[in-house]
Amino acid sequence: MHRELRQDELYATADLMILTVCGGRLKLLLSRRVNPPCEGCWALPGLFIGLEESAEAAAWRLLQEMLPVRDAYVEQLYTFTGVGRDPRGRVLSVAYLVIVPWGRLQEALAGSSFRCFEPDVDGPGLRLDDGEGLVLGAGDLAFDHGRIIETGVRRLRGKIDYTDIGFRFLEDPQAFSLGELQTVFEAVLGEAADSSNFRRTILNRYARDGRLEQTDQEKRARGRPAALYRIRL
Amino acid sequence: MHRELRQDELYATADLMILTVCGGRLKLLLSRRVNPPCEGCWALPGLFIGLEESAEAAAWRLLQEMLPVRDAYVEQLYTFTGVGRDPRGRVLSVAYLVIVPWGRLQEALAGSSFRCFEPDVDGPGLRLDDGEGLVLGAGDLAFDHGRIIETGVRRLRGKIDYTDIGFRFLEDPQAFSLGELQTVFEAVLGEAADSSNFRRTILNRYARDGRLEQTDQEKRARGRPAALYRIRL
């Protein structure tokens, strides 16, 4: 999709930070740009916002075009407006956080050109590791996407403790174990939690007012079977 | 500033929610529109973002043009992108929270056309009261400014407890009493606080790591003199 931009006009794109938790790690979807500008760089998926659609509608449209997933969670992250951020012209970027449970993402991902990277925002600069030897720095990313990614990961970390955004990573919010939820929290925050304290905190916060309820089912895996819960989002 | 918009182009404005605390109440600045569209409606100040400036730079430019204040706090709030939000054409709104201490705002306000309104987001619909008998509802506002205002007040309330944004309302962050700070919190949250508990919480949170320090000065007013503090922002 090569597009010539007029220099006396303003444009806006919707750019998506598609996040998931897989193998106990927070992952981010990037694809390699095949056209200029930033040819060969890794980039967040994005598209130009049409004149007849809201930014969020554009985000959903892109999501459906790229990987037809249902039930994704989409939340506006921040709008990046630096003058020189796109060499083609003046392009604002309305960035979105998109959360898709790994199970649903995995299928859609097969035929796509996306690759999963694990973002690390704790060091001096952003690092992205695909787990197979490929490690990117901010310089390997198109536009100001490095800054967007840092903003997104930090925002997610900041919100997970006082909103229900963590539940959006669950394969099935109607049947999940507290262990699965803990895995999400650990992946997002990047540090281990005590399972006993974790369960106490979550149950205190969500079961008290009935948003979280235990079902009569259980999940059997390696260890002791886990009770399954249901959350009202 | 009447402007004809092309129908095949996209535009973006920076719209400002200028907030202050005055008389123990949270106030918001609105002005009445004298030109179409929404002639006669009350509106947030806003301008079109130029091709050569970032949205935040546009916000600062507008601020300086309207009321030359120094040392305001500016933070991006949200980007509103509804298709029908501006009858002139396709206009995105990058909304900003702007906080100006009342003392500095008051002077600049004298010659302007702005009016202070106290926003109330707790009822079924937004209400804005200027304290002199004028009460606005969302329908009296231009564009989707009612939605912007609700978003802004809620965001401010949500952030005041776990960020230092409340200190931005202080006349002088280098010399303020805890009573003044408490007034800010009460105005923003809309409910009274226990002064003893408030001081303990603030001192615990900010004095522990040295961001908040007591000065050797004090402020004398009606009651017992108050110690003055300094915050590192």
Added chain:
DNA sequence: TCCTTTCTGGTCACTTTGACCATAATCATC
């Protein structure tokens, strides 16, 4: 039958929070 793994429940000390009470230090008023 062990051993490992995971889930679940509990204790204990420490911190935080909300509701009070008490006192201190000033001003306004008589």
Added chain:
DNA sequence: GATGATTATGGTCAAAGTGACCAGAAAGGA
């Protein structure tokens, strides 16, 4: 100058929340 109102400051006390542990339960695997 005495008195009362007002605001600031310091403290207690119980309840709730948090972090570090320990212990047992219930499964699968060797």
